[in-house]
Amino acid sequence: MNLEGPYRSENIIIHTQDSYLGISNIENYVKTGVPLQMELAALNKNGKPAGPIKAVVQITKYEYKTVMEKSQSGYYNYRSQRDQNIVIQDTIKITGNKKSFLYTPKFSGEYKVELFEPGSDNKATREFYAHGFGQTLSTAYEVDNVGKIEIVSDKKKYQSGDKARLLFKTPFAGKLLVTLEKETVLKHYFIDTDKKAAALDIILYEDMLPNVYNCYLTKTTSR
Secondary structure: OOOOOOOOOOOOOOOOOOEEEEEOOOOOEEEOOOOEEEEEEEEEOOOOEOOOEEEEEEEEEEEEEEEEEEOOOOOEEEEEEEEEEEEEEEEEEEOOOOEEEEEOOOOOEEEEEEEEOOOOOOOEEEEEEEEOOOOOOOOOOOOOOOOOOEEEEOOOOOOOOOEEEEEEEOOOOEEEEEEEEOOOEEEEEEEEOEOOEEEEEEEOOHHHOOOOOEEEEEEEEOO
8 A cells, every 4th residue: 555645845935034134255364454345235035136224334353362271181271262342333324236345454363244234133244364463462363272373364265376375373472484395395484473373475386286285384482
C-alpha cells in the first residue's frame, strides 16, 4: 500500500520590514587621517529605491584592555576585554539610489559602521581596521590569547602590480622581520611596531605568482 499522498511546495518571501538599508563594501584596512567614503542605500520590498528614509549612521571604535593570566595548568595566556565607544552618530536622510557618507578615522584600531532606522533593531553593519604610525594606543587592537602575530590585509585578492597594505597586530612592542617566500626568500623587511601594531605596503610582482605566497614572521622584543 502506498501511503504517500500528493504534495506541493513553494518558496515564499516574508518581509519583516517595509524598507531595507545597506552599506557598500569598504576596504578591510585603511589609513588614519584619510577620508573613508561609503555608499548608503535604502530599498523597498520590491528592491527599488525607497525614499526618503530617515536613518542613523553610527560608528563605534573597539578598545581592548589586555592582561596576562596564569591558567590552572601553569601556562600564561593573554586575555583581551573589549569595550565599545561610539565615536560618531549622525541622523541622515537617504533619497534616490544612494547617499555618500565620509568618515575620517583619527586613531588606529578596529571600527564598526552601523546603519539603521531610528528605533529599529535591524541594522546593516560593516567593520574595518584603521592604522597610522604615531596614532596607535596600546588598547587599539585585540591580542591573540597565545601571543601570535595576526595579519590583516586591505583586500582578499590582488592582481600583479597591485599594492598590498598589511597590518600586523602584535602582543607587545618590538621589531618584526617579514619575509616573502616561495621556494626561496623573495624579499625581506625589518619594521618597528607602534605600540602593538605595525604596517607595511608591498608591491606584488609576477614572480610572486600564483596568487598566494608565504609570509613568515618572527618577533624580537625591543631593548
